[in-house]
Amino acid sequence: MSASSTRETPPVRWGLTLLALAFLALFLVAPLVAVLAEAFAKGWDAYVRALSGDDTWSSIRLTLIVAAISVPLNVAFGLAASWAVAKFDFSGKSLLVSLIELPFSVSPVISGLIYVLLFGLQGLLGPWLAENDLKVIFAVPGIVLATVFVTFPFVARELIPLMEEQGREEEEAALTLGASGLAAFWLVTLPNVRWGLLYGVLLCNARAMGEFGAVSVVSGHIRGLTNTMPLHVEILYNEYDFVGAFAVASLLAVLALVTLAVKSALEWWHRDELAAAGH
Amino acid sequence: MAVLALSLPRRAPSVIPGFGPTLGFTLAYLSLIVLLPLAALVIKAAGTTLEQWTAILSDPRVLSALGLSFGGALAAALINAVFGLLVAWVLVRYPFPGRRLVDAAIDLPFALPTAVAGIALTALYAPNGWLGRLLEPLGVKVAFTPLGVVVAMVFIGLPFVVRTVEPVLHDVDLELEEAAASLGADRLQTFLRVILPAVLPSLLTGFSLALARAVGEYGSVIFIAGNLPGVSEIAPLLIVTKLEQYDYVGATAIATVMLAISFTLLLAVNLLQKWRRAQMGG
Amino acid sequence: MIGFHEDEARSLLLAALFAVVLALGLAVLMPGAQAAESRTLLNVSYDPTRELYQALNESFIKQWKAMSGEDLKINQSHGGSGKQARSVIDGLEADVVTLALAYDIDAVADKARLLDGGWQKRLAYNSAPYTSTIVFLVRKGNPKQVKDWGDLVKPGVSVITPNPKTSGGARWNYLAAWGYALDRNDGDAAKAQDFVAALFRNVPVLDSGARGSTVTFAQRGLGDVLLAWENEAHLALKEFGSGFEIVTPSLSILAEPPVAVVDKVVDKRGTRAVAQAYLEFLYTPEAQEIIARNFYRPRDPEVVRKTAAAFAPVKLFTIDDVFGGWRKVQTEHFSDGGVFDRITAKK
Numbered sequence: 001m002s003a004s005s006t007r008e009t010p011p012v013r014w015g016l017t018l019l020a021l022a023f024l025a026l027f028l029v030a031p032l033v034a035v036l037a038e039a040f041a042k043g044w045d046a047y048v049r050a051l052s053g054d055d056t057w058s059s060i061r062l063t064l065i066v067a068a069i070s071v072p073l074n075v076a077f078g079l080a081a082s083w084a085v086a087k088f089d090f091s092g093k094s095l096l097v098s099l100i101e102l103p104f105s106v107s108p109v110i111s112g113l114i115y116v117l118l119f120g121l122q123g124l125l126g127p128w129l130a131e132n133d134l135k136v137i138f139a140v141p142g143i144v145l146a147t148v149f150v151t152f153p154f155v156a157r158e159l160i161p162l163m164e165e166q167g168r169e170e171e172e173a174a175l176t177l178g179a180s181g182l183a184a185f186w187l188v189t190l191p192n193v194r195w196g197l198l199y200g201v202l203l204c205n206a207r208a209m210g211e212f213g214a215v216s217v218v219s220g221h222i223r224g225l226t227n228t229m230p231l232h233v234e235i236l237y238n239e240y241d242f243v244g245a246f247a248v249a250s251l252l253a254v255l256a257l258v259t260l261a262v263k264s265a266l267e268w269w270h271r272d273e274l275a276a277a278g279h
Numbered sequence: 280m281a282v283l284a285l286s287l288p289r290r291a292p293s294v295i296p297g298f299g300p301t302l303g304f305t306l307a308y309l310s311l312i313v314l315l316p317l318a319a320l321v322i323k324a325a326g327t328t329l330e331q332w333t334a335i336l337s338d339p340r341v342l343s344a345l346g347l348s349f350g351g352a353l354a355a356a357l358i359n360a361v362f363g364l365l366v367a368w369v370l371v372r373y374p375f376p377g378r379r380l381v382d383a384a385i386d387l388p389f390a391l392p393t394a395v396a397g398i399a400l401t402a403l404y405a406p407n408g409w410l411g412r413l414l415e416p417l418g419v420k421v422a423f424t425p426l427g428v429v430v431a432m433v434f435i436g437l438p439f440v441v442r443t444v445e446p447v448l449h450d451v452d453l454e455l456e457e458a459a460a461s462l463g464a465d466r467l468q469t470f471l472r473v474i475l476p477a478v479l480p481s482l483l484t485g486f487s488l489a490l491a492r493a494v495g496e497y498g499s500v501i502f503i504a505g506n507l508p509g510v511s512e513i514a515p516l517l518i519v520t521k522l523e524q525y526d527y528v529g530a531t532a533i534a535t536v537m538l539a540i541s542f543t544l545l546l547a548v549n550l551l552q553k554w555r556r557a558q559m560g561g
Numbered sequence: 562m563i564g565f566h567e568d569e570a571r572s573l574l575l576a577a578l579f580a581v582v583l584a585l586g587l588a589v590l591m592p593g594a595q596a597a598e599s600r601t602l603l604n605v606s607y608d609p610t611r612e613l614y615q616a617l618n619e620s621f622i623k624q625w626k627a628m629s630g631e632d633l634k635i636n637q638s639h640g641g642s643g644k645q646a647r648s649v650i651d652g653l654e655a656d657v658v659t660l661a662l663a664y665d666i667d668a669v670a671d672k673a674r675l676l677d678g679g680w681q682k683r684l685a686y687n688s689a690p691y692t693s694t695i696v697f698l699v700r701k702g703n704p705k706q707v708k709d710w711g712d713l714v715k716p717g718v719s720v721i722t723p724n725p726k727t728s729g730g731a732r733w734n735y736l737a738a739w740g741y742a743l744d745r746n747d748g749d750a751a752k753a754q755d756f757v758a759a760l761f762r763n764v765p766v767l768d769s770g771a772r773g774s775t776v777t778f779a780q781r782g783l784g785d786v787l788l789a790w791e792n793e794a795h796l797a798l799k800e801f802g803s804g805f806e807i808v809t810p811s812l813s814i815l816a817e818p819p820v821a822v823v824d825k826v827v828d829k830r831g832t833r834a835v836a837q838a839y840l841e842f843l844y845t846p847e848a849q850e851i852i853a854r855n856f857y858r859p860r861d862p863e864v865v866r867k868t869a870a871a872f873a874p875v876k877l878f879t880i881d882d883v884f885g886g887w888r889k890v891q892t893e894h895f896s897d898g899g900v901f902d903r904i905t906a907k908k
Contacts, residue, residue: 016373017375024366030403031391031400032399034403080301081309090302099314102317103313105491105544105545106541107496107515108393114316114320117531121673122650137651138648138654149313168295175294184295206389213498217519221638224636230392238611238776240801249395252391257387260384406783507764519727522647523726
């Protein structure tokens with residue numbers, strides 16, 4: 001009826017749409033295309049050959065191990081933190097939320113540096129670790145810790161606003177009807193936030209596999225032992241093996257795309273539920 | 280100590296259980312993973328004398344690196360605020376073919392490793408790259424200049440703005456717009472007077488998140504920046520440089536300054552959101 | 562009811578804390594980098610030696626197997642020389658370090674006390690089994706007619722070098738230019754400083770490592786001249802094909818990249834014998850020939866004679882003769898507020 005009063009004229013709409021798409025093409029699509037183009041610059045065979053090196057495989061394995069440890073840890077944390085923040089009122093909440101989000105805006109370089117200062121041979125705990133023959137930095141544990149730090153807020157940040165929005169009435173009703181706290185969580189809260197949770201997990205995982213700056217500081221760059229995929233990309237690039245570097249990079253880019261596709265597909269299949277949940 | 284004060288909250292009574300364990304777990308994990316290591320940084324920085332601090336922070340090279348990191352991040356966040364709002368608006372209001380695909384692609388910078396993004400952007404914008412070749416005759420140099428730093432920062436910050444603005448735009452009441460229109464406001468006036476005030480808080484949130492993220496960015500920036508001291512050298516690179524010269528004091532001093540600014544930014548954002556909720560609730 | 566909830570709360574709290582401790586404990590105790598059973602050596606080296614040590618390791622592993630019957634695996638870590646030394650100082654367990662300049666091994670000795678301050682006397686030739694020098698890589702046909710150091714300060718000549726603060730190779734570049742200017746100006750340090758300052762005004766990009774600079778020059782098409790290790794320049798010709806040529810200046814610096822066994826690490830890991838044998842192997846004719854094939858200048862007089870044709874004759878000066886050693890150079894030129902900071906701040 002009054003649609004015309006809340007709609008722009010078609011030229012304006014198309015103009016704005018094209019402007020937005022042009023911006024995205026320039027800043028999002030072009031880099032992605034560049035990665036794929038370089039990876040396949042010498043054809044499919046060269047691409048496959050580039051991916052078949054032993055060191056490449058060990059970097060893929062290490063990346064998977066690191067993600068497999070750090071993502072579940074942060075999921076457990078995200079659930080606990082969002083429950084505490086969203087379902088209860090307490091003073092200092094803004095401070096707590098800011099601290100949870102802090103790793104987001106800490107430079108990755110600093111994220112690595114703090115673990116060096118803590119666990120390095122010249123650091124606070126370093127001499128003790130060395131005496132007891134424990135290795136943290138320049139080994140897998142340090143890489144895991146740096147990754148956990150960098151991906152720390154992903155799940156919590158996704159869940160906190162979602163749980164806050166959903167309020168407490170449903171859980172309170174369930175508890176009044178005699179459900180235990182855990183039952184209320186499993187049967188009421190979790191189904192309500194599962195899409196947000198999934199989204200958080202996917203992004204957390206993507207970042208865990210793709211972290212460069214922080215991991216670079218604590219890795220030691222030992223070929224075949226402590227190189228994750230992003231570090232291996234840098235190494236290959238520095239060996240003038242551009243096809244190899246971009247081939248490994250393309251795996252990470254494809255991972256990013258698959259992550260996004262899975263997320264979109266799930267949202268699409270469950271759109272009715274989502275609509276019902278008011279999301 | 281601040282953490283202990285947190286865990287002894289004055290909270291409103293609630294029938295929902297699990298406050299103790301979840302907050303306990305949250306605080307324990309937060310302390311172990313984030314606060315303890317950051318404390319190591321602060322302890323290290325605390326051992327620095329006042330003279331050392333002034334010497335480090337009055338070094339023109341440090342100042343210009345901090346200036347580039349914060350200035351570049353500010354420029355990038357502004358660009359992202361404008362274009363992020365535009366993208367969010369188009370995605371929410373204008374159905375066009377392939378919209379879902381575009382919507383999904385917004386998260387790409389979250390998911391793409393920064394080093395890969397840096398190498399790809401450099402390949403594109405270098406004087407012999409696809410885009411650099413087109414810009415070169417116009418006298419525009421992107422790669423290896425401060426402009427390149429801004430381009431990389433725009434890339435990594437974009438999703439923050441779009442993702443915070445999108446849900447709010449969804450919720451903007453069409454009836455308000457209709458009312459404005461029936462009162463004789465044209466479309467631009469409606470946008471400026473009705474829509475913009477509604478999305479402004481979330482736009483600010485997105486802006487600050489993009490800013491905070493860009494300030495600390497390393498992986499994608501170092502490839503495309505020229506890294507010239509005083510011209511195109513960012514603060515995180517300076518931290519790395521100082522580390523490689525075994526200058527832990529200098530590295531931790533710069534890191535501490537950046538950390539303090541980032542945390543202040545985030546705290547401001549969260550207080551802003553709290554204020555917004557109070558406004559909307561009241 | 563309330564009591565039940567508090568019990569539940571307490572047990573959950575304990576469970577949660579237990580989970581955190583367990584997870585972190587697992588993370589800390591997880592088998593680290595050194596868990597492998599067979600004998601391993603870790604060689605922490607600088608950027609341009611990747612191809613060199615790949616070839617040398619293969620040959621040494623065979624020799625060690627024949628000598629001791631032991632299977633040996635040599636792990637390699639490469640990066641900027643300063644960064645690598647920093648990693649070793651912070652606890653990267655390197656059995657041997659093979660870095661770009663003596664100062665970086667001095668730092669490991671001074672700051673972490675992992676080896677003795679007199680390490681450089683332990684092996685022949687200042688513990689440097691190979692040398693190199695700094696040459697120019699220019700585009701095919703040398704369009705800017707760059708023949709010697711003097712041409713680098715001409716207006717319109719764009720020079721690519723890494724950052725001397727982070728790259729060992731770049732420090733050699735800087736010192737070579739300085740030494741040339743001293744030579745031309747009868748030892749006038751002020752004039753040398755002006756010359757180097759003018760040179761760095763022609764530098765549009767400072768990558769943090771030698772490899773980054775080569776990529777910037779060769780792949781991104783920036784600059785007219787790349788200042789590079791001689792071995793890197795030859796490798797770049799091989800990797801990037803025919804678009805480039807090497808120009809050897811009239812005078813350059815004798816770069817001596819040193820090697821050392823890291824005492825504390827080899828004693829802890831029980832690898833002293835093999836680490837020592839590994840470094841001594843570098844001086845054998847077999848290794849020296851591999852070294853020459855990878856465009857590093859060999860030390861062994863016999864191999865030097867055999868491979869002389871591969872290396873352009875150039876007058877070389879040493880850092881000790883002209884600058885009085887690395888420690889002095891480091892404080893004067895490259896420390897914060899040193900000469901390099903001053904000449905780049907004037908831009």
